[in-house]
Amino acid sequence: xxxxxxxxxxxxxxxxxxxxxxxxxxxxxxxxxxxxxxxxxxxxxxxxxxxxxxxxxxxxxxxxxxxxxxxxxxxxxxxxxxxxxxxxxxxxxxxxxxxxxxxxxxxxxxxxxxxxxxxxxxxxxxxxxxxxxxxxxxxxxxxxxxxxxxxxxxxxxxxxxxxxxxxxxxxxxxxxxxxxxxxxxxxxxxxxxxxxxxxxxxxxxxxxxxxxxxxxxxxxxxxxxxxxxxxxxxxxxxxxxxxxxxxxxxxxxxxxxxxxxxxxxxxxxxxxxxxxxxxxxxxxxx
Amino acid sequence: xxxxxxxxxxxxxxxxxxxxxxxxxxxxxxxxxxxxxxxxxxxxxxxxxxxxxxxxxxxxxxxxxxxxxxxxxxxxxxxxxxxxxxxxxxxxxxxxxxxxxxxxxxxxxxxxxxxxxxxxxxxxxxxxxxxxxxxxxxxxxxxxxxxxxxxxxxxxxxxxxxxxxxxxxxxxxxxxxxxxxxxxxxxxxxxxxxxxxxxxxxxxxxxxxxxxxxxxxxxxxxxxxxxxxxxxxxxxxxxxxxxxxxxxxxxxxxxxxxxxxxxxxxxxxxxxxxxxxxxxxxxxxxxxxxxxxxxxxxxxxxxxxxxxxxxxxxxxxxxxxxxxxxxxxxxxxxxxxxxxxxxxxxxxxxxxxxxxxxxxxxxxxxxxxxxxxxxxxxxxxxxxxxxxxxxxxxxxxxx
Numbered sequence: 001x002x003x004x005x006x007x008x009x010x011x012x013x014x015x016x017x018x019x020x021x022x023x024x025x026x027x028x029x030x031x032x033x034x035x036x037x038x039x040x041x042x043x044x045x046x047x048x049x050x051x052x053x054x055x056x057x058x059x060x061x062x063x064x065x066x067x068x069x070x071x072x073x074x075x076x077x078x079x080x081x082x083x084x085x086x087x088x089x090x091x092x093x094x095x096x097x098x099x100x101x102x103x104x105x106x107x108x109x110x111x112x113x114x115x116x117x118x119x120x121x122x123x124x125x126x127x128x129x130x131x132x133x134x135x136x137x138x139x140x141x142x143x144x145x146x147x148x149x150x151x152x153x154x155x156x157x158x159x160x161x162x163x164x165x166x167x168x169x170x171x172x173x174x175x176x177x178x179x180x181x182x183x184x185x186x187x188x189x190x191x192x193x194x195x196x197x198x199x200x201x202x203x204x205x206x207x208x209x210x211x212x213x214x215x216x217x218x219x220x221x222x223x224x225x226x227x228x229x230x231x232x233x234x235x236x237x238x239x240x241x242x243x244x245x246x247x248x249x250x251x252x253x254x255x256x257x258x259x260x261x262x263x264x265x266x267x268x269x270x271x272x273x274x275x276x277x278x279x280x281x282x283x284x285x286x
Numbered sequence: 287x288x289x290x291x292x293x294x295x296x297x298x299x300x301x302x303x304x305x306x307x308x309x310x311x312x313x314x315x316x317x318x319x320x321x322x323x324x325x326x327x328x329x330x331x332x333x334x335x336x337x338x339x340x341x342x343x344x345x346x347x348x349x350x351x352x353x354x355x356x357x358x359x360x361x362x363x364x365x366x367x368x369x370x371x372x373x374x375x376x377x378x379x380x381x382x383x384x385x386x387x388x389x390x391x392x393x394x395x396x397x398x399x400x401x402x403x404x405x406x407x408x409x410x411x412x413x414x415x416x417x418x419x420x421x422x423x424x425x426x427x428x429x430x431x432x433x434x435x436x437x438x439x440x441x442x443x444x445x446x447x448x449x450x451x452x453x454x455x456x457x458x459x460x461x462x463x464x465x466x467x468x469x470x471x472x473x474x475x476x477x478x479x480x481x482x483x484x485x486x487x488x489x490x491x492x493x494x495x496x497x498x499x500x501x502x503x504x505x506x507x508x509x510x511x512x513x514x515x516x517x518x519x520x521x522x523x524x525x526x527x528x529x530x531x532x533x534x535x536x537x538x539x540x541x542x543x544x545x546x547x548x549x550x551x552x553x554x555x556x557x558x559x560x561x562x563x564x565x566x567x568x569x570x571x572x573x574x575x576x577x578x579x580x581x582x583x584x585x586x587x588x589x590x591x592x593x594x595x596x597x598x599x600x601x602x603x604x605x606x607x608x609x610x611x612x613x614x615x616x617x618x619x620x621x622x623x624x625x626x627x628x629x630x631x632x633x634x635x636x637x638x639x640x641x642x643x644x645x646x647x648x649x650x651x652x653x654x655x656x657x658x659x660x661x662x663x664x665x666x667x668x669x670x671x672x673x674x675x676x677x678x679x680x681x682x683x684x685x
Contacts, residue, residue, distance in 0.1 A: 003503030010495040115319040116363065118516045120523075127527065132502045134529040139495075209492035210520050253496035254503065259459065259488050261496075 006133035008250035013135070013143040015246015017204050019239035020146035021219050022226035023153065024197030026238040029227060031170040031190040033092060037099040038079055040220030041106035042195050046072065046202025047211040048114060054121050061123040061207050062141050068203045069149075069196050076195030080188045088187065110213035118210040142204040149200055150239040153193070157235070166190050197235075225269045231279020241280065310346065310353035310615060312337075312605075313382030315372050315397070317389055320364025321490060324515040324543055325594050326389035329412045331587055332598020333357070333386060336606075339574075339582065346606050349613035355602075362388050366396040373400040382406070383615050386601055389594065390514065391415030391433070391462035398426050407621055409605055410646075411597035415465040419639070419647040425617070427624050427638050428648040429601050433462060436559040437470035437510055439655045440536045443671045444508060445477045447682045448533065452482045454506035456497055456521070458513025459486035463538055467511065482506050491517055494524045502530055507683075512537030519549060526552035533683030541658060542592045547665045554665065555684030557657045561593040561633075562600075565669045565677040566654055568634050573603040576632040600633035657681060 021043060028036045046068055053064045083102040087094035125137025157163035168176040169186045177183050202216065226245055230237035248268070249261055256264075272279065314333065317326035337355045345352040358380040362368040369388055376382040377400065385401050387394040387410035394413035401408040407425045410418075416432040444451055453474055457463040464486070474481050483504035487497060501509060509525070509532050512518035518540025525535065526549075534557065540546060541558035564580045574582070579599060583591040591599075604627060611626075612619035628637045628650065637650030655671035659681055668678035 003499050006502070007496055007499045010499060014493065014495070111319070115323070116321075117319060117323040118321070118520075124527065127529075129529060132531065133499065134527070136527045138527075210516065211492070215492070249496070254500060257485055258491075258496050259486065 003133075004251065004254045006130075006135075007253050008247055009135060010139065011246040011248070011250020011253075012243055013139040013246070014208070015243040015249070016143035016146040016239065017201055017208070017242070018219070018222050018226055018245055019242020020149060020204065021198060021201035022223040022230070022238040022242050023150060023235040024194040024201070025220075025223040026227045026230060026232060027153075027197065027235045028191055028194035030232040030234065031166055032084070032088065032095075032187055034084055034088070034095040034099070034191075035092065036191075036194060037096060037220075038083070038103045038106065038195070039198050039223060040216030040218075041103045041110070042072070042075065042079075042198040042216070043202035043205070043219045044110060044211065044213050044216035045075070045106065046199030047206035047215060048110065048119070048213070049199060050203035050206040051119050051121055054123060058123075061121055062145055065145060065149075065200055065203055069200050072196030072199035073192045075199065076192030077188055079195060080191040084191060085184070085188070107213055114213050116212045116214055118212050119206075120210045121206045123207055136208075138207050142208055145204055146201065147239070149197070150236060153197070154236045156193075162186075162189065222265070225265050227279075228269055229272055229280055231276075231281045234279065234281045237279070237281030307345065307352045307354060310355050310384070310609075311358055311380065311382045312355060312384050312386060313358045313373070313376030313380055314386035315360050315362035315369055315388045315393070317364040317393070318361035320362075321516040322364040322389050322393070322514055324545055325412065325539060325592075326364070328543065328592045328594040329389045329598040330359070331583070332411075332591070332595040332600075333602060334598075335579075335583055335586055335595075336599045336602030338586075340602070340606060346609050348610045348615075351614070353609065353615065358382055362393060364390075364393070366393055369393045369396045370400060373397045377401070377404045377406055384408070384605060384620070386598070387411055387413050389413070390460075391418075391465065392460055394418065395461060398423060401425065405617065407605075407617055407624070409601040409624075411601045412594050413462070415461045416644070416647055417461070417465065419644045422642075423646055425621055426646040427604075428646055429597050429604065429633075429636065429651070430561050431648055431651040431653050433465035434469045435653050436466040436538060437536065438473060439559060439653060439671045440510060440534075440557060441470065441474050441477055441479065443655065443680055443682075444534060445479065447680065448507075449478065450480070451508045451533065452480045452504070452506045453508045453510060454483035454501045454504055455481065455485075455511050456483075456494075456501060456509060457486055457511035457538070458489055458491075458517050460489050460513055463511070463513040466538060470510065487517070489513065489517065492520055494521050495528070498524060498528045498530060502528075507532060508534040508536075510536045512540055514538070515540040515543055515545070519546065522556055523549060523552045531685055533685065535684065536655075539594075541667075542594070542656065544589045544592060546658060546667075550665075553658045554660055555658065555681055557655055557670070557680075558667075560654050560656045560669075561651065562596040563593065563654055563656050563667065563669050564590060566634065566675055568630055568632060570632045571630050572607055573600075573631045579632050596633050600631055600636070603631050603633075604629070604636055655680075 083098040127136040226241045230241035316330045345354040360372045385408040389412040391413045411429040414430040414433040518537045536557040608623035611623040635650040639647040657670045670680040
């Protein structure tokens with residue numbers, strides 16, 4: 001196997017986790033028109049959630065995603081009531097600032113509890129070796145879990161009544177309310193799902209790399225790139241865009257220094273914003 | 287009346303003969319949080335053990351006075367901006383008499399600007415980069431052997447064991463590791479070793495997959511590099527996870543920490559260039575023996591000392607000796623005593639350059655190589671180079 005294929009497979013595997021992280025941001029942004037700046041902090045909380053649970057129950061780490069998803073939903077409802085509900089009808093800057101404030105609170109509390117020292121989840125699954133290259137079991141399991149969660153969300157949004165309500169509110173909030181949909185409940189649920197997705201992506205990342213309470217920031221930045229690539233309110237598109245971003249990283253790294261990758265990512269961000277302002281998978285009309 | 291006069295006489299005599307007790311304040315920052323936390327904490331423990339032992343023995347005795355040591359220290363968060371603020375604060379507000387460096391070359395370079403600006407003596411430890419000493423500083427004294435020395439021993443050993451080895455340098459893009467790798471790469475080529483891959487990674491990198499794929503593609507058989515604990519331990523873990531077929535791995539700093547053993551099988555075989563190991567038996571002309579230091583350290587912290595800990599303790603010893611020789615804490619006299627220092631402690635020889643172009647650079651200290659090996663008791667760190675100082679044979683290849 002040549003180096004570029006190995007690098008692309010590695011990129012594809014981590015790209016699925018980027019995609020899952022971005023799905024939460026994309027859902028909230030698309031449905032509520034809120035740029036959720038607690039996104040990075042909740043990714044970090046997902047990492048520490050996995051660390052705490054795995055320390056207490058050293059079973060297969062990926063089984064612990066279930067309580068983390070549930071805890072993420074509750075945390076999302078809490079953050080919604082603290083920082084979003086009261087400002088949802090005000091200009092976008094208000095929710096931007098209020099979520100930023102909550103972000104700083106989470107990071108402050110997290111730093112007090114865990115400091116900014118790195119932590120690890122010491123769980124390893126056997127990998128697959130092809131020629132000289134080995135693909136770790138954790139990367140494959142994390143990518144698989146990300147795809148399963150993304151498919152579950154897609155099924156929820158397109159196959160359930162509540163999912164339909166979320167899409168209706170995203171399309172036209174006033175019309176949905178006239179049809180008897182409680183927009184407050186739907187918005188709270190959409191926010192909770194978004195936070196839960198962020199937390200679960202953080203939990204997956206924690207099985208791959210060491211992390212600190214500040215680690216969410218870099219995944220938040222990647223989430224912005226992926227969300228813009230996919231187009232707002234296209235959660236499954238975010239997963240696909242995440243995978244594409246990972247593949248791109250994998251394809252270019254054999255030819256350039258790894259430290260140049262952020263430049264390429266954000267260059268792509270600007271290009272997509274200029275050429276495809278609604279994203280690659282965005283709709284032609286609002 | 288007679289009794290009162292007698293009492294006053296006895297008290298006055300005691301006061302004069304016992305020497306007056308004064309406090310000596312030493313300032314430094316510790317990376318209690320952030321990426322440098324592990325190594326910095328070990329350095330701090332070295333400072334702390336030295337202070338406690340000196341104070342328990344009555345303090346530093348110089349010029350008829352006993353100086354009790356007190357520390358003023360803050361968390362620099364592994365951040366150069368904090369270092370700049372905090373070293374100014376320790377000098378201006380906390381009135382520190384002397385300073386120890388923070389941990390790492392990057393933070394120390396920043397602290398040195400402040401301490402030189404205020405004409406304060408700073409003993410640097412945990413900071414091997416040599417460039418700082420070429421900037422015309424007068425009050426900066428380096429305890430670590432300079433960065434240029436780090437990979438010399440590894441490359442000499444490699445040349446002996448496998449002159450046809452292919453070498454990859456994968457290192458943190460930070461002052462210290464760049465200062466180590468740049469001369470090491472030239473030295474490898476000078477030895478006739480084939481350097482097939484070189485790439486730096488950003489500090490705080492956690493995903494090494496892409497770099498590891500490149501190392502495999504380069505067909506390197508030896509990997510040298512790393513930076514500090516956080517990135518070095520992650521790199522080793524991922525090299526092991528990806529089953530990279532390397533015959534030798536040598537990483538900077540991280541494998542010296544006792545915590546390295548927690549990596550399990552990923553730790554085995556990894557070599558660290560070390561400023562000091564408990565097995566290195568120097569005959570101390572001043573201060574405790576290596577065995578006594580290691581015993582006291584282990585008793586206090588329930589962990590063996592790393593070379594960062596030894597460097598911290600030795601910094602205290604060298605400052606203590608300079609104050610004793612200077613007969614007090616006058617900066618110019620203590621600086622003169624440090625300039626004249628040429629002494630062997632448990633840590634090895636210490637001598638500072640007094641040349642104009644690299645004043646304060648460490649020119650007396652020599653390094654060893656330590657390798658993590660598995661024996662009956664589990665994972666242990668053995669001195670494997672130079673051959674004259676070895677406690678076990680170098681394991682090569684590791685896979």
